[in-house]
Amino acid sequence: NAGVTQTPKFRVLKTGQSMTLLCAQDMNHEYMYWYRQDPGMGLRLIHYSVGEGTTAKGEVPDGYNVSRLKKQNFLLGLESAAPSQTSVYFCASSPQAGIYNSPLHFGNGTRLTVT
Amino acid sequence: AQKITQTQPGMFVQEKEAVTLDCTYDTSDPSYGLFWYKQPSSGEMIFLIYQGSYDQQNATEGRYSLNFQKARKSANLVISASQLGDSAMYFCAMREPLSGGYNKLIFGAGTRLAVHP
Numbered sequence: 001n002a003g004v005t006q007t008p009k010f011r012v013l014k015t016g017q018s019m020t021l022l023c024a025q026d027m028n029h030e031y032m033y034w035y036r037q038d039p040g041m042g043l044r045l046i047h048y049s050v051g052e053g054t055t056a057k058g059e060v061p062d063g064y065n066v067s068r069l070k071k072q073n074f075l076l077g078l079e080s081a082a083p084s085q086t087s088v089y090f091c092a093s094s095p096q097a098g099i100y101n102s103p104l105h106f107g108n109g110t111r112l113t114v115t
Numbered sequence: 116a117q118k119i120t121q122t123q124p125g126m127f128v129q130e131k132e133a134v135t136l137d138c139t140y141d142t143s144d145p146s147y148g149l150f151w152y153k154q155p156s157s158g159e160m161i162f163l164i165y166q167g168s169y170d171q172q173n174a175t176e177g178r179y180s181l182n183f184q185k186a187r188k189s190a191n192l193v194i195s196a197s198q199l200g201d202s203a204m205y206f207c208a209m210r211e212p213l214s215g216g217y218n219k220l221i222f223g224a225g226t227r228l229a230v231h232p
Contacts, residue, residue, distance in 0.1 A: 042225055101167055109160075
């Protein structure tokens with residue numbers, strides 16, 4: 001069972017380039033999230049989705065866009081990459097019951113470097 | 116305002132000893148959940164243990180237990196009989212309400228644990 005799969009695992013971009021990170025889950029979860037992890041700051045929520053066709057902003061949404069056209073997929077886009085977006089990106093999902101007592105299921109992360 | 120505080124950037128413990136990783140939180144919501152995750156050097160996030168605000172007993176999962184002190188707003192992780200494989204970054208997280216009745220997890224900055232043989 002795959003769980004949450006993120007592609008790619010690593011990427012190097014030049015400033016101003018664009019890219020899309022793909023997250024796919026096979027657990028039929030309603031909720032999906034994109035976090036970024038930076039040293040000393042834990043994980044911060046970028047965008048989230050509570051169902052197919054819905055997205056919303058998290059704590060640090062600037063410079064990112066997302067789409068959830070299919071329930072199992074959650075895409076994170078960088079239209080014009082900046083060095084400040086160098087980070088490790090994690091996708092996560094959880095069931096419709098929310099996360100009151102169920103943990104998030106995380107992908108293995110994407111390490112992005114913007115030069 | 117910081118909602119989850121992990122005051123120990125790094126901790127060391129001798130193999131087979133117990134270690135406590137600190138976590139304090141701040142919330143005005145009477146209903147909340149607290150989670151601990153482990154992140155080994157390989158990078159994945161591994162769920163360890165959960166404590167609900169209304170749970171009467173401290174949560175335990177194998178060698179992991181949670182020292183939950185509600186009045187002090189602390190949820191410290193205790194790892195008993197440390198093993199070399201416990202060396203990792205540990206994150207405390209709390210469920211926080213989002214608009215529309217949904218929730219998200221907010222994370223502390225993490226504590227890096229090193230287990231010495």
